[in-house]
Every structure is written in structure tokens, then in C-alpha cells.
Amino acid sequence: MALTSQASIPEVKEISPGQCLDERLNRLKQINDLGPPDLVQLVKHIPNSSKNSKSSKNEISTFLYYTGVDTSNSASIAAHLNSISMIIGGDSQQLWFGKFKNWKILSATYSCYNAFSKCDIRVNIHYPGKSNTLILDTKNERIQESELVWLETYVSSVMRSLLSSIDDDDDINPVVECRHLNPFDNIQSLDLFLKGFEVLFFQGPKLGCDVETQVPTYVSNYLVDTFLKAIELTNSYDKGLEICYRLLDREPSVIKLISEILLKKNDEINAVQVLYDGIQERPRDSNLLIIQANYCLEKKRYDFALSCATHAVKASPSEFKPWAALVKVYTELGDYENALLTLNSCPIIPHKQEFRLKRVVSTSPEFMHLPLPNDVTLEEVTSLNSQDVAIEHESIDPSLLNLPATNLSSTFAKAYSLLTEIAHRTGWEQLLKYRAKVFVMEEEYRKDKLVSTSNLSSNNSRTNKNPLSDNSNSVKLENGNGNGNGNGNGNGLKTSTSNNTRISLDEESNIIEAFKKKRLCERWLDKLFMLLYEDLKTYKMWQAEFVHFQAQRMLYKKNTLEWELLGMVAYRLHNYKEASTAFSNALAGRFSIKSTKKLLNYYQNEKKKLNKESFNLQLNIKTSLSQITKAQSILTDKIIDSSVKLAVWNHRWYKEFNPLILSSLKETVGEEGLVKIQNQIQAKYATNHNGVGELMNEYFKILVNFKVFGTEN
Amino acid sequence: MALTSQASIPEVKEISPGQCLDERLNRLKQINDLGPPDLVQLVKHIPNSSKNSKSSKNEISTFLYYTGVDTSNSASIAAHLNSISMIIGGDSQQLWFGKFKNWKILSATYSCYNAFSKCDIRVNIHYPGKSNTLILDTKNERIQESELVWLETYVSSVMRSLLSSIDDDDDINPVVECRHLNPFDNIQSLDLFLKGFEVLFFQGPKLGCDVETQVPTYVSNYLVDTFLKAIELTNSYDKGLEICYRLLDREPSVIKLISEILLKKNDEINAVQVLYDGIQERPRDSNLLIIQANYCLEKKRYDFALSCATHAVKASPSEFKPWAALVKVYTELGDYENALLTLNSCPIIPHKQEFRLKRVVSTSPEFMHLPLPNDVTLEEVTSLNSQDVAIEHESIDPSLLNLPATNLSSTFAKAYSLLTEIAHRTGWEQLLKYRAKVFVMEEEYRKDKLVSTSNLSSNNSRTNKNPLSDNSNSVKLENGNGNGNGNGNGNGLKTSTSNNTRISLDEESNIIEAFKKKRLCERWLDKLFMLLYEDLKTYKMWQAEFVHFQAQRMLYKKNTLEWELLGMVAYRLHNYKEASTAFSNALAGRFSIKSTKKLLNYYQNEKKKLNKESFNLQLNIKTSLSQITKAQSILTDKIIDSSVKLAVWNHRWYKEFNPLILSSLKETVGEEGLVKIQNQIQAKYATNHNGVGELMNEYFKILVNFKVFGTEN
């Protein structure tokens, strides 16, 4: 917490003292995920205030949320409370809703949810000195302290910290009044988590699993996800393997984790052997088969991948992931008909929600104290004005703003990505043809129904007569369909979904015959086709406009949010190059967290490709080596640039921990060496006063702690 | 409205004027049934008040609900509003929250929901004189007045009135601030409804259907239910048939309605012929087959009934009613194994709710003005004190009060009734044996799973080893199972429900083999067995206690609510004789609406049986004719007694319309003649002052209006 100041601690005023803790306890009854972020409540007063001011004004209570604090015992929680109390109640007065106040802390309470035993641990300090610890279950009854309860509590904390920090900028209602610390700032904390993982391994399934998994198992659940993420972030592969080999004796499915760690460690030969042995023993373990399928895909052995993915589906037909893997294989094989049929069979999990940190205390903006940390600043990032962003937001074409594909989540989002991948390869017109070939089209269905009831026998098949499929020029998509008001979209586009056809047909069974060879398109997939149409239309229009402007030698001008949204469309359609251009254009206007993250991701992937190329280069010279080296160096600069800006932005929002930054720095340091990177940042971003050097050094300290490759020189 | 006085109009004070109409409009968006009761809003003031009282105190607004008002045009609604205004704002002062107030009405608004066009009709009168009409859709936009909209509104009103009045005393939160009028107080109103029915017939399905029907059709929906009820209440069979024959040309399924009306009309030969012709043309019309099955059941030709019901199921396997009919046939045939198997296949409709009138304006008791109408009184009924009832309620054994079978509704209640009918015939021990024979028992399932996983081959089948089935004395049910705390109930009783067994069995398929011949018991049916066990235990204990007290020559004393609850248990178990004794005992203590209704039902059924017997008597003399005649006469007295008391109670709660009373009087008058019944009531219940004679004459007037058989002499 080297960089914590008064200005980096948000607070929320309580309406009545203790209310936040009561509300929290009430909400806990309904919690069935990993739980809310930790909560700190502070009672503050002004000791030397004049007698004539009302005494009630001189005592207030506030709260804020936390993740990443070491909650493994009362002492370390108490130490954390003390440090907050010292910062807020220190010598310098706190800037509090526009006035400087000489707050001192009367008491501080830390509250942390244990998702295993479903209880809340509370550590309370009354200043000076008196502290006590209380564990309450959801019925408000006391629970005995024990080593196990503390271990569970700690592991719960780490899970919330690591799993919530993955992709949190799509959260439309984020918990801003929250500080995020790095749960692993030393090796001891990691080791304690790993110990906890091993002890609690068999309880993993009860804490739930990611949105693409239907039923949690010992090797697919949030606890395991956290474990793998921790191992990767800290480069602790061998420690992880050791634990897994011990667990393997008791639970054979753990072989999945071993193969995953080996692959993360780049120990491919061992990974392949472990997978082989595992599958010999457990030929219906779909987890192993999926990993093997993905490995073979990466190696471009699609024939092998097909066998693996097919068997994964046969082994776990009610799970989503095996099907998704099989869709990917068919897409790579160019067998788009089977890709569509397989996609249609994916068992969608409609109601599951991603794990997100949620408020447990209701409040409103006027109670929030959200200070601007002034110890780390980078003009471009720190000066971003949210009002300007809001104005930009209002000036934008709503149809671009409200593209329905934006809001897809969980298995729907994944299925959409599979569909867009197919479309990316076939193009829209071809896709429509494939679709009409494998799915029953609505007109077809309606017509046949008509025919069979009126006993006509018209034979002219109108099956593929689709207004869209006639347009050879994709840009004409717009003309072919949109007739001004947007209601006409997707006209004639509909397949006959399985939901539409739940009409009782009674004696009209002839219809069925016509479709024997075809499949009914699931309603959700049909909807995804509509979303794809919208996305494609937007994308094509943008590209056409762009060409037009270029031809006219005019400047193609859009604001940051427009570029970002166009970038997202391109990104969804797997046009990554175009997406990156759009994101870069977006950032040319002003800073944006989303564009920066997306770009960082893009740069990392490009780098990986380049590295692979440079490796192949050694085998057979094709491209100039210096060319590649130059490209690598440019990418490294860009990755550092994005990472620094993300770190500054995160610090501004009280987030001192972000796995994305940490892992990108880890890789860069691994390639270039710590000293070089540090120097580069110092030269390019840091000044004596802006604190950027100090902020980045906090990250590097962690890499050093974990002896990450590259930190030794 | 001859008997309407200030004391028979409930009102609720509004918090702010017009709020009730706004709230109503807001709620309408979410309505997807027949809609809320009509709403009347009144603005009242005291014109000659002294100057020193605050003016705001002198103007208030109130509202109340209505059903059964003639809403077929603005004029008749305005007339109704005028009559309310005249009663409340008349010469006599209104007793208003303990004080007499000289209210005058400033304005009155009537609001009525049209469920067909989903809009709200509002008629507003500003006194003196100015009136206007407004039709608003759920988006708060104006709709054009038209003859069709008025017809729809009127039909919607009649549907709400007739369907809500059927069995409303199970409603735990009834809308007491509501007046219920008879929608058919003359022939014109019936004819208008019948016209509306014919016009709107093809829109019927969109208004929904009863809880035992999955998908509404042209001939099974609320509109049709209302139509049949109206026809029956007013003896207008021929009018109904005329309409149906006209509709039959356009919709062949209407043959179902024709056969139903013929049966209600007692025209059996024609009904049988219509059914025969209908089935020749539409051999897969499950409606016709069910009616035929029930007819054959009544005629005790179970072999015929079996064919009809079996084919009904084959024609509509996803509907509940055909299956229920088949269960009944098997039960009558004594084929209890098939009865249980068939019951298990019934497609339960779990989430559907009975149509109930619901509040659209939130309020609290202190705003309610619920006067006691003093124009009709019958000491025993009118003086019932709700506080005494509450005290009685608290003194009761909670296990009797909370018997879970009480709360069954919709298809669950029906399925339970089918199950109890089987139990009634077999007895509990036999039922358990049948159950174990056709369903997989839990121990069996568990054991087999154990065996197959541990590769043992123990062959001693413990299938039927059920602690309950060993008790030959049913009363010992209690000893065999209840061990004081009630938790042990139903121990060893569980079958293996289909829900329990959704565990993935993977490689353990051997288990399956053992159950090939048996069926998995649906979870809901398993639960019904548990409820049955509870009911039976209560019933047997009561009977045993009673015998014990009789042997000891002691008085077996229970309070009214206890007797009523015991009566309900007996009633659920089809022990109608015992139920009627309990209900009679209940009424010996004090008046109770539920016991009275149940008894009236019982008397009516007994009477029907007697009438049938007296008819058979003419064919072959077995019993003494005079004996039967005497029994008939006793029953008639009891039916009149119940009807009068129900009418007085209903009047006390502002209900001037109840189909149960009307139909029981209709039958009695049909048998005994109007004059005799009127004289009997006058002699036994009416005095010059208690208003009972006047109240009952209101009912008789309607019978006369519709020229019901018996009113001519």
C-alpha cells in the first residue's frame, strides 16, 4: 500500500451509523455466489471542535468496499484497518465534500464474506486499541473461530479479487466506492492460497462455475479458475503441478488441471503425453478431449481435432464447451454446414450471470466521496472529463449506440462469436445459402403448411428466395432491407425457429416429410443471425463510407465513442486489424479505458504471432529478420504505452491491482529484461512529480518478488 | 339495486385525489387476464360547513370497486353513478368514521377494463350535470368510442362478474371494498351478453382459460365458461343452442358446446346423438371424448368410458383433462395400478393461477370505510364477531391448521382429489402396496445403485419394506411414524422421484434394468402421497378419538374452526357423510361461511341422489316411497336454510350476487314452486324489520324475470 493516500480512499456517508453492516448481513441470506466485496466501516469525529456546533455534526460514519486485502487472520485485518485509520485520521486534514476536516477515527470495522461456510467475519477496532472478532452466519448467529474458517475466508477473498478483476468494464453499474489491492504482493500470500486450494479442493463445486459450464465439477469451478489464474500470474507452475499430483491420487479428473498447467508452462511434450495417458484411462473425459482438440487446432491438425471434439461432445452432450469446440473445428475445416448444425445443437445456458462484485448497501450519489488521487497523474489520462464523455455520448447515432449484439453475454456471446467466425470466412451471402441448406426456412414452412391444408400441390420451391441473398454487393444489404424506420430489418430473413413451430399440427403431418433432411433452427440462433445482420450492415456501411471519403480526399471524422463502437463491431466480426485501427483512432481523440484494453489485447496477440514467425524464421528464412525485429520493438512500445496508461487510470479509480497489466508487464519483462523496461518508462512517462515511475515500480516489485523471468538482470 | 343504502357501500379514502385512477392505469400495462374489478371514484365535500374549519378537510375523494354493473354504454354507467351519488349525498347524513357527515358528491368517475382491446373506459360526471367519456389504452393514449368497444367492455364486465363469484372464499386477501351486483337482472342484459358472445367468439382464446387447461381453444376458454354459466343460471338453453348452431357452421369444434348444453338441459338422447355424430366426424376431438367418457361413467358403463377416455388421451396427450378422465375411469373399474400409472402421467400445469379479482390501488386498513348494512339482519349471521373468530383461530392445534393439503390449487388440487379417490377405495395400506408395485421405491433405487457400484450381488429385495405398510391398524399410522417432533413423518415413505434421479449415472447403467418394468414416480405425485398421509393421519385420529369418547360416554367437544378443518379433511378424503357431520357441528357453534357453502353443496348432491332414487323407485319398488319423500323434504328445508344465511352474509359484505344461491333457489323453486318457498322463508326467517324477506325477493324476482320453471304458479 505504498501509494495509498487520503485521495485514494473513496468513502460513502452512512445515513444512520451501523446501517451498512446491518444491510450487509440482511443481504447475505440471499447470496449464492462468491459474495460481495469486503466492507470497511469507519466512525469518524472531530475531537477539538468548538462547543457551539452541534455534536451530531461532529461524528459521522462512512463505509467503502475492498478486495485483495489479506484476510487470513484478525491481526492482518486489524493492521489494515490501522493503516486506513492512520491515513484518514493523520496529521493532514481530509478534504471532505469541499471542506478540510480534521477527522479522527473512533472505530473501524472490517467485514469479509466466507463463501464456503456462508458466514461473515467481522473485525472491529475501537480506538485507542480495543479490538474484537466476530463471525456471524446468515441467521445472525455466532460461529466459532477456527483455523479452517480463516482459511476459507482468505480463499474466498482471493477468489473475489481475481475473478472480479478480469473484465469489469462492461459492468454498467460498477462498485466505484471500492479499493482493489493485489492479493499476492508476496510469496507467502500465494503459498497460503495454494494451501487453501488444496485443503478446500473438494468443496470447489459448491461455489459455482463460469457461465459456459452447466454443472460445476471438481475440475471446472470458480475455485479451480482462481487457482489456475494465480499460478499463471505468479509463474508458479511447478508449485501448482506439485499440488495437482497430490490431488490426482484422490481424484483422477485432476489430470485436466495438470495438462492445463503444462500447456501454460509451454511444456508441450509433457502436456501431450499427460493428455494421451489421461484419455487412455478416461476415454470419456470431455475436459481432456477439449484441451486436446484445441491443441490440435493450434497445430492445424484439424483431422485430429475433429476426432477429439466429436468424442468430447459424445462424452458430455449436455455441456456447452464440447459443442463449441466442435463448431470451431468444423469452421477451421471449412465444413460450414456441419459448423451451423453443430452450433444449432449447442446447449445454451440462458440465465447464468457472470460473477460480478455487487453492492450490498444501497446509497445515492450525493453521499459518495470519490476523491481524485493526485499522487499519480498523466495529463491525458487523469484529466479525462466524464461530462465531456457524456456529451459525446448524446451526439451519437442511436442505432450505432444500441446495436443489439453489444449486450450479449455468457453462452449467447460465445455462440455469437462462433457464428461471426463462420460469417467472417464465408461472407454474408454464402452464409445465407448454407443456412437455407441446413435449416427449414420460415416461408418454406408456412408454404408447406398452406399446401398441406388446402391440398394444392404447387411445386415451385421458394426455399432460398431471400431478398438478401440476391445482393451480390454486400453494401447493398442496407438498400435491400432497411426501409427508413428500421422495422423492416431482417424481413424475409427468418428461419422457422423451433419455438415458432410449437403449433399443434394435428392431422397435418405431411409437412414433416419435407423437413426430414433439414433441421429446425433454434430460436436463439435465429436471433443471432439477426444481430449479425445488424452488425454487418453497420460494418459495411462504415467501410463503404470510408472508401468514399478517401476517394473524395475528404477527412473521415468521428468522435472517440463512435470509433470505439465501430471498433467493437469490427472486433465482434473478427476483423481485428480494422478494429485496432478504429480503437487507435478513438484514442487519438481522448483516453478511453475500453479502447486501451482492447488494443493492449490486440498488441499482445500480434506479438505472439510475430514471435512464432520469428521462430519459424529460424527454420526456413522467408522474411527479413530485421523487419520482424523492428515490428516486435514497435509492438513492445505500444504494449508498454497501453499498460502505463491503464495503470494510471486504474489508480485513479482506486484499483491497485489488475491481472491484465501485470501479465502484460510480465511478458514484456520476460522478453526485454526488467531494467530496460523500467528505464523506458522512466524516460518516456515519469517526471519527478507525476508519480508514474513509483506506480509502475509497485507492479515491478511484485514481478521481482515472484522471481519472474527477466527480473534477474 | 332496491336494497342499496349508504350502509351497503364501502369506500376507501384516497391519499391524494385522482391517485386511484392513475395507479389503476399504471397497473393495466401488466394485466394479462380479465382485468381488475371496475372502479368508482367519488369526490365528496360538505357544502354548508362553517368557515373556521380548514377547507381541505371539507373535500375528500374516495373509491370502491364494482362488479356486475351494466357497462354496455355511457348512459347506463352514468345512471349508476347518479344512483350512488344520490344515496351517499342524499338527505340523510353519512356515518363517516364515527361521525355523521353531510357529504355531497362533486364528481364521480367510473372506470371499467376492456380485456379484448386492452383499454380502460372512463365515464366521469361533474355535478351538476356535465359528463364525459374517455377510453384510454395501456399507453395512456385515447381510443375512439365505437359500438364494438362498448360490447367488448360489457362482455369483459360480465366475465369478471361470473367467473370471480364462483369460489371466492379461499381468497386469503379478498377485495372487501367491492360491491357485487347481479349482471343479469333482466332478460335484455342476458341477450346483450349472448350477442357479445357470438360476435367475440373467435377472440375467446386470447383472454385465457381455466387452470386445468394448458392451451385455450375456441371451445375451452374463459369466454366460453362464462357463456355456459350464463346459460345455466338463466335456464336459457334454447337461446344458447341457437347461437351455437350458428357458430357451428364456421367452427366445427363448437359441437362440444352443443353437447354440453344439451346435457345441462337434461336432453340426454339428443346429447348422445350429437356426441356420436361429432365423434364420427372428429374422432380425435378430445373434448367430445371426455364428455362422452363422463357420461358413460355416470351410466356406470365403465367399459365404454375406458374406450372414450383412452382415446381422449391419445388425441390430446399434453392436456390435463383427458388424463384426469382416464384416471377416474380406472378408479371406477377398480384397476388401481393403471389408475396410479395414469395419474403419474398427468401433465401438471404448475404455475397457472385461478382468475381472482385483484386490487389495483394500494391502501391500508385505516383508510377503509366498511359500514355494516343494517337493512338486512339475521342475528346469528350478522352478529358474527371477527375478533371472536380470531381468538378461536389462535387456540387451535397448528398441525390441524397447517395441513399442507389445504393449500393445493389448480391441477395439483385436482390430482390430489384423484389420488384421494383411489385411497378412499383401497385404504392406505393397499394403496402403498399398489404404489410399490408400479413405482420405483427410493430404497430400491439407492440399494441398486449401491450394488452396482460396489459390485455386490445381494438379492434380498427390500422393496416393499415400508414401516407404514406393516401396520394393519390404520390408527397406528401415528405410532409407526410420528416421533413427537413431526420431522419423522413419512419416513421410508418416499418413492424415488424422477427429480431425485436426475443424477448422472454415467457408466452405471445396470440400475436401469431393474426398473424397466416399473415407473419413476413424478416428484409432485410423491409429494401428494405425503400430503395424503398427513390428511389420513388427522382423519383417523379424529375418528378414533370420537369412538373413544363415545365409549366413555364423554362429550366430544371442538370449536367451530376445528370442526370446519376436520370437515375439510374428511371432504378431501371423499368421506362426505363425516364431512357434513363436522360442518354441521361447526355451525352449531356459530355461523361460518365456508361450512355453510360446503353443506349447501352436500345437501344439493344428496338431493340429486334422492331424486334419482325416487325415479328408480317407480321402476322397481324397494324402499318405501314415503321415507324418501320425507328425506327430500328435510333436505329442502336445509337447502333453504343455507341459502338464506348465505344471502344475508353476502349482503353484509356488499355482495348482492352469488351464482351458488341463485342456482340452489332455482332448483328448489323448480321442485316446490315459488309460492311455497317464499311462504316458508317469510314464516321462518323474515320479520317486519329484519329485511330478509325483501332480500330473498330480490333473488326470486330474477327467477321470475327469466321465467324459471316453478315461478309460474
Add this chain to the structure above:
Amino acid sequence: MVEVSLTVGKLDASLALLLTSDHHLIEFPTILLPEGVQAGSIIKIKCDKNLELEKREKDIFFRIQEQILNEFGRNGPKPPILKI
């Protein structure tokens, strides 16, 4: 007549998940599976019309319809006389 081979993907006490070779996922009642089938087994399903049985059942049904008509639809019981 339809004949297909399917892989048993998942098996529980009432429903099995079957897979066609073209990736159709089908829920199938366990009760119709042959003995000894396990998850991973391949089964063969033949499905054919049973016209003979269909005809027989239809005949019985319509014969009973005639009987019902004859019993209750020709000269039914007289309406009950309520008072004497």
C-alpha cells in the same frame, strides 16, 4: 421405415441424450433402450408404422361408439319425475 444409429451420450434413470452422426442432440426415454446400454454405447433404432394394430384399434373404437349410441341414444331413460 426409419433406421438410424445413435451414440448414447448421457444416461439417467428416465432420459438419455442421443447423438446422430450429423450432430443432432436428441432426448430419448431410457425405457426404450435395450438392456446393458451404457453412456458411450451405439444403438440402432428402427421405427416403422404398425398399420395392422392401428386398424384393429380403430375398429374397436368405432364399434364401441355404435354401442354407446344404441344403448343411450335410441330410447334412453325417461326424464325423472320429481314429485308424485
Add this chain to the structure above:
Amino acid sequence: MVEVSLTVGKLDASLALLLTSDHHLIEFPTILLPEGVQAGSIIKIKCDKNLELEKREKDIFFRIQEQILNEFGRNGPKPPILKI
């Protein structure tokens, strides 16, 4: 081998409701029904193991497993050298 006759109670484009003679209600994929089946038809289902195909598929699967091991698990690609 299992062989049963069932009545087609209801039929829509993806699912049929079938009835056994002992009143079991079964959902059945329409795609497995023979041609010309209507609501009310009676069908005959034969279900048997296909051991031959099972064996064949298993063999292919394990053969590919060997190939994967040989291709990538014996002497795999050297780890990429990142800088030269």
C-alpha cells in the same frame, strides 16, 4: 433388444408425444418417425445395440490418439527462441 408399439398422440415439427399401452407419455424426436406418420398413427419401435459400429468407432478413436502422441508427444517442436 426392445420392441414396442406406441400411439402418436401429438406431432409437431420437432417433437412428437407418444403413448405406450400402459399410459407412459414419451417425448420423441419427430425426425426418427417414419414417413407419413400422423397424429393418431401407431408405430413400432425396435431398439438394439450396434456393437459392430461401436467397436469400429472406438478403434478409429484410439488409433488417432496414437497418432497425436506420435506427432506431438515424442519429439515436439523446440521452444521458440525469442531474441537473437
